[in-house]
Amino acid sequence: MxxxxxxxxxxxxxxxxxxxxxxxxxxxxxxxxxxxxxxxxxxxxxxxxxxxxxxxxxxxxxxxxxxxxxxxxxxxxxxxxxxxxxxxxxxxxxxxxxxxxxxxxxxxxxxxxxxxxxxxxxxxxxxxxxxxxxxxxxxxxxxxxxxxxxxxxxxxxxxxxxxLETWELYKEEAARRRRGFEIELANIEGAITEIETELKETDDRHARFNALNKEYATKKELVDARKALLDQQRLISDRIENEMKRIEKQSLEIKRLHAELDRQVDDLRARQEERKQFRQQIENENNIRVEHEQWLKNQKTLAEWETIASNFRQFEIKRHSPLLKIEVERASLQTELNNLIATNKTFTTLQEGMPSLLMQVEEFQQAIKTDSDQLEMRSVLENDMRELLAEKARVKAENSALKVAMDELKERISTLQATTGAICPTCEKPLNSAERHRLMGELNLRGKEKGNAHRENQKIFEHCDTLFREKETELLALQRVDADLKLQQRLFDVKSEEFRKNQVDIENWMSNGLVRLESIQKILLNETFAQDARAELVVIDEELKKLGYDAATHEEIRKIELTGRESQQSLLQLEQAKSTLAPLEREIESLEKAICSAEEHLQELEEEFQSDGQKMNETSAASPDLSQLEKEYYSIQVDVNKLLTEVGYAQNQVDVLKIQQAQKLVKLEEKETVNLKISNLKILERAFGKDxxxxxxxxxxxxxxxxxxxxxxxxxxxxxxxxxxxxxxxxxxxxxxxxxxxxxxxxxxxxxxxxxxxxxxxxxxxxxxxxxxxxxxxxxxxxxxxxxxxxxxxxxxxxxxxxxxxxxxxxxxxxxxxxxxxxxxxxxxxxxxxxxxxxxxxxxxxxxxxxxxx
Structure with missing residues (x-):
């Protein structure tokens, strides 16, 4: 480095x-x-x-x-x-x-x-x-x-x-690899042990395979014989099943013919009932024709009343127009009257509240005067606060200078205390012990003086700060007064304008609205509105009297005519009965012959069905139980399949012995190789170790x-x-x-x-x-x-x-x-x-x- x-x-x-x-x-x-x-x-x-x-x-x-x-x-x-x-x-x-x-x-x-x-x-x-x-x-x-x-x-x-720490890393790596190979060796030895255990079973596996193979051959012959018997019985069962299906079809056909016969019988009865009704209608022909002629007369009278009623409805429609005009005029006057009554209540309430509103205006005027008098002190407070801020700034600046000077003195004192061979800060000459203590005393005295001045300034600063906060509180209070003054002024303006506007509105109502209210009340009371519509209505009512229309008589004739309409239907049915009776007689005769023929054919089919069913029951009783044969066959087949699986498994167990023998040789070679690697790595561990x-x-x-x-x-x-x-x-x-x-x-x-x-x-x-x-x-x-x-x-x-x-x-x-x-x-x-x-x-x-x- x-x-x-x-x-x-x-x-x-x-x-x-x-x-x-x-x-x-x-x-x-x-x-x-x-x-x-x-x-x-x-x-x-x-x-x-x-x-x-x-x-x-x-x-x-x-x-x-x-x-x-x-x-x-x-x-x-x-x-x-x-x-x-x-x-x-x-x-x-x-x-x-x-x-x-x-x-x-x-x-x-x-x-x-x-x-x-x-x-x-x-x-x-x-x-x-x-x-x-x-x-x-x-x-x-x-x-x-x-x-x-x-x-x-x-x-x-x-x-x-x-x-040489690298060699320790080599040692750790060699140990890590050795441990890995030791794990691999343990796995190989475990595999060899398992293989040897399996190879010891060679004779037992061969004996089991031969025994299972012999048992399988015996069971296979038995299942083949049962299979042939089952196939033969299935052919017989199929023939019986086909015969049963044919007999079932016969049964369905008999049921169908019975249903068809029942339907024909029902049709015959219905036709016979119709013939009876037709004969009764023909016997009552005179009464039906008299009732029909009376109904025609009533129908003519009803038509005459319908004409009179139509004219009456025309005049009724004409009455709707003048009546509607009268009601519309009444509703319009009533609506106007209701609005004027509501307005009159509003102005009455407004007039009652005028003295109270005038009192509020006077109160707001007095509050404005009080707030204005208090705000005259704001300029005095602001001037006092500026003077206090200036004094605080002066004291703070002086204390900052004192702090720097005290820190310098403290550092010089610390330097003198920490060393024995100190240098004089003034003349830069070495100081002996006495001079060093004298200089430290002077520096401590100067530091004390500056500390006293610093503390006195701090008191002045705190006093000014207290006064400033008091003035600031008073100024904040005046700010609230100022805000209140503006609010009172706005409220005064609003209430004054409200009082003036209310006076004008009341005067206008008394001279106009109240007069109109009294006039409408008089018109509604005397029914003196919509005079043209009322005259038109009188003329229409005179025309209605001349028609002489009676609604009750009209309704009575309508009911009588409605009741007589059934005679028209009875006459039509009479004519139909006279024309239908002869064909109906021929249809009844044809149905009676068809029913007789169907009963004879149905009896022949039922006798044949009884005979075939008896033969089928005798054949089924003589046949063996197919389900039991199948159950026995499948049971033997399951045993054969199980034996076949066991034979296959035994064969596999015999075959795997050859593979395991070869695998054992491979594992022994691997064991020898891994043992050699472990031995070499142990040598390397010792070589890479501290010794x-x-x-x-x-x-x-x-x-x-x-x-x-x-x-x-x-x-x-x-x-x-x-x-x-x-x-x-x-x-x-x-x-x-x-x-x-x-x-x-x-x-x-x-x-x-x-x-x-x-x-x-x-x-x-x-x-x-x-x-x-x-x-x-x-x-x-x-x-x-x-x-x-x-x-x-x-x-x-x-x-x-x-x-x-x-x-x-x-x-x-x-x-x-x-x-x-x-x-x-x-x-x-x-x-x-x-x-x-x-x-x-x-x-x-x-x-x-x-x-x-x-």
Whole structure:
């Protein structure tokens, strides 16, 4: 991982945005005073990549900033990536991951969740925070992190740094495949067991097949014999059925002839009844003719009355017109009278309400005067409110300035409290303890004065605000008065206009409408309307009297004529009877002969039907039961079919034995193949495990790491110290012949071999530095572009001048193995040892950086 660009905002001591480009140097010193923010640059890198820093909660956010944001562009294995992480106070952090396309655009690699995105970044780098810092970062307080790990953890971290986690993936894949083949083997063995169990039944299956085949042949002969007997009986049954159908037809024909005979008898009786009626009508001929002549006379008299009635109806129609005119005129006058009466009631009510309406007009006039008097105070209130707003604005502006001044004093006091070597903000000279406390006292006193002024202004602001709200309440009340005034004015105008209009309407009614009402009442009472229609009606009534029409007499003659109409029908029936009687006599004689012939034919058919039926019953009784024969046949056939199915199944069971024998050979070959695969995969699991290839690779890498570490340590200690790695040691149990896997660090100097904890701070740092630098150097060579950045954040303070020079020489020694080396120090004498410097300063607005190149 090679950093290209780092952007920081609101992170730890960096309040304002900072933009650091790494492309102008390969080795640089990050310098600055204690607390300036040097280590925060490294915290920004580890935080944006892994979410890890010296602090992990909201304390990473600058106290003046609402959020912290870090963006890192880096080159990794010939690709450029960007990671952007931000966090707002008391909220979850956000994380975005990008890769740069060939066109220079950023393509998102961000996953659905923050944790998934962090996993994606770790997979891309193939390193986690712990491994990354162990290999590339010498952070404050963590230079001995690798050396202080337990032996087992050292081996795990070294394996991760060397990229040996891939072998663990290989081991897991081999184990996964082995488990799959073991499941397959279990299935194969189960199949073989089932096949062998089935093959043990060979003799039983052959014996069962032969027995079933023999039984089937016997049953087949029996069912064939029953089939022949059944076919013969079916032929006999068909003949009997045909004879029964013929007899049934005879029965139907006899029934039809009986019905036909009954119909002829009924016709004969009906004709005889008609003959009787015709003879009676002929005997009553004289009476019928007398009644018919009387009816003709009555019919003539009715015609005369119909003529008189027609003339009467004409005059009645003429009366309708004058009567209608009289009623229309009456209805028109009555409608007008009703309307005038209703209008008179309305004006009477209106006149009674005039005093009340006049009183309302006077009340609205008085309310208008009262509201107008109150509104004269509005301009005074508005002027008072403008003055109060101006005073509030003045106090608020003054307090804002006081707040800024108090915050600056608070920050200066915090800076003086946090550091021991503070700089005077006025003369920029170092302060001793007494001067620092005196300056802090002055700043506290000034802060108290400004706080008192701020609180006094706040009281003034609150008092003005209270008065303003009171005035505002009064003004709102006047606004309601103003609205009420407008309402009262509108109501006054409406009621005044209503009063004036009512006066005019009442006067018009009294002079016109009331006079017309009295006139109509008199006309209706005296019936003095529609005089022309009344005269016309008198003339028509005189003509009606001259006709002498009597409706009751007319109706009586109509009823008599209606009753006599039956004589006309009786006369027609008489004439019909005289003409029909002779043919009817001949028809009766013909029917009597036909009935006699039908009775003789029907008797012959019934005798033949009785004879054929008796013969049929005798034949049916002598025949066997066909349904019983069919039942017995089908029962035997079911048994034969069942036996045939069992024979087929037994044959299949015998045939399948040959297939299973061949399948057993196939499964045995598959078992042998799968066993071989499982055996090979178990070998691979052991080879890919921590005691296999990874252990061999570590064994191969350790001599190179040890050689580089001793080469660097030789320079740092003037050939006085060396380091050695041991990967095995004896168990505490002396009875065991094998050795325990470990990764011990043995350190030797002029005093001999000692434990790591017994070395001084400077000596321990040189050992840690040599091991870590050697580790990074070897890894950089072995992994190509994997670990190409080295950061050193401590150690120079624990070394004397000669030790510091040797550390610088060691750094230059491995310079060609890394694309970027960053050395952090606060020692002024070390700045000139580096051609490029990143100077970090602490200002009032926060930490700032300046890149200086030689």
């Amino acid at each position: 090679i950093p290209v660009r780092l952007q920081i905002k609101g992170f730890l001591s960096y309040y304002d945005p900072v933009d650091l480009h790494f492309d102008s140097f390969d080795l640089a010193c990050i310098s600055g005073s204690n607390g300036a923010g040097k280590s925060s640059l490294l915290d920004a890198i580890t935080w944006v990549l892994f979410g890890e820093a010296r602090r992990r909660d909201d304390t990473i956010i600058n106290h003046r900033s609402p959020a912290a944001e870090v963006v890192l562009d880096f080159n990794y294995e010939n690709a450029v990536y960007r990671v952007q992480r931000s966090k707002q106070k008391e909220k979850t952090a956000t994380l975005d991951f990008f890769i740069q396309s060939s066109a220079g655009n950023w393509k998102p690699l961000t996953e659905a969740t923050l944790r998934a995105t962090e996993d994606r970044i770790r997979q891309t780098l193939r390193l986690d925070y712990e491994t990354f810092t162990n290999a590339s970062f010498f952070l404050q307080g963590k230079a001995d992190l690798f050396a202080q790990q337990r032996p087992g953890d050292r081996k795990r971290i070294l394996a991760a740094i060397l990229g 296999g290839i990874p252990a061999l690779l570590i064994e191969q890498a350790l001599p190179e790491i040890e050689s580089h570490a001793n080469d660097i340590l030789d320079r740092l200690s003037a050939s006085g110290m060396s380091v050695k790695f041991e990967t095995q040691r004896e168990f505490r149990d002396k009875k065991r012949d094998d050795r325990k896997e470990t990764l011990d660090i043995l350190i030797r100097d002029s005093a001999g071999e000692r434990e790591y904890e017994l070395f001084s701070g400077g000596e321990a740092f040189r050992v840690n530095f040599a091991i870590r630098l050697a580790l990074s150097r070897v890894l950089a060579r072995r992994s190509g572009a994997r670990l190409q950045t080295l950061v050193i954040d401590e150690g120079f303070g624990s070394q004397d001048a000669e030790g510091r020079q040797r550390l610088i020489e060691a750094i230059n020694l491995v310079r060609t193995d890394f694309a970027k080396i960053l050395v952090i120090t606060h020692l002024e004498e070390l700045k000139d040892a580096f051609s490029a410097r990143i100077e970090v300063t602490k200002e009032a607005s926060g930490s700032q950086i300046h890149v200086v190149s030689a």
